[in-house]
Amino acid sequence: MRKQIHILIIFLLGVSGFSPVLGAGLQHQVQKGETLWGISRKYEVPLKSILQANSFRPTEHLQIGQKLLIPGKSPGGVWYQVKQGDTLSGIARSHNLKWRELQQINSISSPHLLQIGSRIFIPNGSSLGFGKPLRIPLRVTSRYGYRVHPVTGRHRMHEGIDFRAATGTRVYAAQAGRVIYTGWKGGYGKVVGIQHQGDFTTWYGHLSQIRVSSGEYVHFGKVIGLSGNTGISTGPHLHFEIRYKGRSENPAPYLTHR
Numbered sequence: 131m132r133k134q135i136h137i138l139i140i141f142l143l144g145v146s147g148f149s150p151v152l153g154a155g156l157q158h159q160v161q162k163g164e165t166l167w168g169i170s171r172k173y174e175v176p177l178k179s180i181l182q183a184n185s186f187r188p189t190e191h192l193q194i195g196q197k198l199l200i201p202g203k204s205p206g207g208v209w210y211q212v213k214q215g216d217t218l219s220g221i222a223r224s225h226n227l228k229w230r231e232l233q234q235i236n237s238i239s240s241p242h243l244l245q246i247g248s249r250i251f252i253p254n255g256s257s258l259g260f261g262k263p264l265r266i267p268l269r270v271t272s273r274y275g276y277r278v279h280p281v282t283g284r285h286r287m288h289e290g291i292d293f294r295a296a297t298g299t300r301v302y303a304a305q306a307g308r309v310i311y312t313g314w315k316g317g318y319g320k321v322v323g324i325q326h327q328g329d330f331t332t333w334y335g336h337l338s339q340i341r342v343s344s345g346e347y348v349h350f351g352k353v354i355g356l357s358g359n360t361g362i363s364t365g366p367h368l369h370f371e372i373r374y375k376g377r378s379e380n381p382a383p384y385l386t387h388r
């Protein structure tokens with residue numbers, strides 16, 4: 131019976147590498163050069179437990195591509211789909227994890243080889259501090275990453291995400307923090323910047339109205355202004371940025387919770 135359950139789980143999860151199995155364990159697909167001992171160390175699960183869980187006889191040899199059940203590890207979590215501009219360290223940071231953890235859990239050979247559209251498992255225990263800056267259904271009109279600028283026509287980095295929002299839509303603080311900037315900022319028009327814990331800042335651009343003042347402490351979910359079309363913009367929208375130590379990050383992975 132136990133073996134049947136394992137087979138069913140592996141059948142349901144017919145994907146390569148690591149897969150979470152709720153309540154049962156993980157699935158590991160054997161890579162070239164791996165040994166049972168190495169796999170046991172990698173997952174910090176006793177070798178004996180792996181042998182038992184897989185009804186593995188000591189005389190058997192591991193086959194490349196073979197799927198093993200790694201028992202005793204049942205981390206709940208979520209899948210994150212890699213988007214343009216994502217980095218493993220950025221995704222990790224946004225979930226309060228170390229990138230090496232994500233690399234190991236997901237059996238990623240090189241953090242530089244993240245494929246857009248591939249899925250990364252984010253284990254639980256990671257807390258995510260940012261909420262959505264709008265309370266309307268989010269419609270992304272321009273993603274984070276390199277793009278041809280809709281107004282200037284130049285190829286350059288888009289340092290945030292654009293969300294469609296009619297002028298006058300309430301904009302909310304994505305996390306508690308101190309307002310560090312209010313006013314006009316070049317092409318971004320009317321802008322609010324908030325300093326958060328952990329060297330993060332969030333920025334809200336093209337606002338029609340600003341409803342906070344510099345130095346003010348805002349709670350999560352406080353209305354900080356109204357969206358608009360100020361600055362260089364092709365239509366009403368909210369430009370939202372998350373910066374870590376001053377450098378922009380793809381906000382997408384930060385907005386998957388709350």
Ligand SMILES: [Zn+2]
Nearest residue numbers: 290291292369
């Ligand atoms: Zn933008």
